[in-house]
Amino acid sequence: MATDATAVDQIARFAADLTILHDPSSDPSPLLLAVSGGPDSMAMLTLAAAAFRGRIQVATVDHGLRPEAAEEARMVAAHCAGLGVPHHVLRPAKPIAGASIQAQAREARYALLADHARAIGAAAILTAHHADDQAETFLMRASRGAGLSGLSGVRGRTVIAGATVLRPLLDWRRAELRRIVRRAEASFVDDPANTDPRHDRTRFRQLLDANEWLGVAQMARAAAQLAEADADLRATVDWLWAERAQIDGDNVRIAASDLPRELGRRLARRAIGTVRAAAGIESPAWTEGGNIEKLLEALEHGSRATQAGVIASVRSGVWRFRPAPPRRTG
Incomplete structure (x- = not known):
């Protein structure tokens, strides 16, 4: 990554955002980055490789659903080799088929990443969810009448498949991440699913793109505040359960x-x-x-x-x- 003033500021910002979720200085274990080859995850790789040199590893999941995925994994592997970052391709043991392909793919992806994180002794898995993802999720769930937990959106820190998952880019916009990879001259690919109108998320993405007044950053901030309220409620429920529930x-x-x-x-x-x-x-x-x-x-x-x-x-x-x-x- 270029080391001009802007890049230095972005590297420092990324390090600070990650440290809020997990302090790498207190844990020498590696961090596992989930990198698909899209601009968002390639930007995360670019920032992390500069901020935490020698502390990261990368995994790319090939679900076997698109023939182009194998070439995209090779592209990520080549970029990682240039950065001196270990890279692994993860594939499901069984083909993903049937109904709810997207949900099955997500479940398989996190299971593979969690298993690999445990195998290499990683402290956490990092994904490249950002503010635009958060706003899209907020609108999608609001349109379905979601409650507090659903409107809390993507969590900055959570546990999936038994592994800690961190999202250090939730305050970053999609456009600035794309500028980072272009300035770093890093290769990337745009997933065609991101523009497929059959997916609900695509329609909400187009809605946000066409209506800047909706305020992506503000919705992302609202989701974060709702997540805090939801966490407080969960703690209260845990206390009430211990005090008031009798199980026989x-x-x-x-x-x-x-x-x-x-x-x-x-x-x-x-x-x-x-x-x-x-x-x-x-x-x-x-x-x-x-x-x-x-x-x-x-x-x-x-x-x-x-x-x-x-x-x-x-x-x-x-x-x-x-x-x-x-x-x-x-």
């Missing part, structure tokens, strides 16, 4: 009727998940973000309700969750 095998009781609705909602979701795990309930499907508004309304009115194979009832202000009895047939 596959039965859970919670003194929750006097709590605000959001806290009750989160405790009820945790109770449903706990009962299902203890009772081995696998069907119907259940996610932590499941809509339980009708169940909450029933509890507030002293009634019972069933959701995801779990029956909830209330007595003397205590909510009880237990496996629902099997349905009668015939």
Whole structure:
């Protein structure tokens, strides 16, 4: 990377942004960069190679979904060789096929990266999500009626597939990252999926590009503030669960009727998940973000309700969750 004043400032900024999430000076373990060959991840590689020389390794995931992916992986490998950075190509053991290809690819990608991070003893995985990604995610989820957790968007630090994942570029714009790779004369490729109108994200990206007044940076900042609020709520729920929940095998009781609705909602979701795990309930499907508004309304009115194979009832202000009895047939 060129070492003019702008580049020096950007390298220092990147180092500071990463240190907020993880202080490399306190941990000598390497950092694993997920680099696809797109301009965003190549910019991250350019910045990290300059800021943390000798401390990074790179992995490129070839999902086997596009014939061009192998050549893109070779391009990243060649660039890493020029920087003196170790590079590995990761491929799924089985082909990705069937419904929800994008979701399957994401799951496979993080599983491969997490396994490789453990193999090399990496402290964390770095991905190149940036402010524009954050704004797109915010709008996509708002359009679907997401709650606080969904509107929190992409987290700066999280755990996926058992590995710590860091996103040090969440305050950076897509355009400035592209300028970094062009100035560094680093090769990159534009993923055709980014302009494919079949994907929801593409439509929201086009909406933002055509309407600057929407304010990408402001939406990214709002998502970050919501993430802080969500983290505080999660800590509160952990404390309430320890104080108020009683677990007896596959039965859970919670003194929750006097709590605000959001806290009750989160405790009820945790109770449903706990009962299902203890009772081995696998069907119907259940996610932590499941809509339980009708169940909450029933509890507030002293009634019972069933959701995801779990029956909830209330007595003397205590909510009880237990496996629902099997349905009668015939």
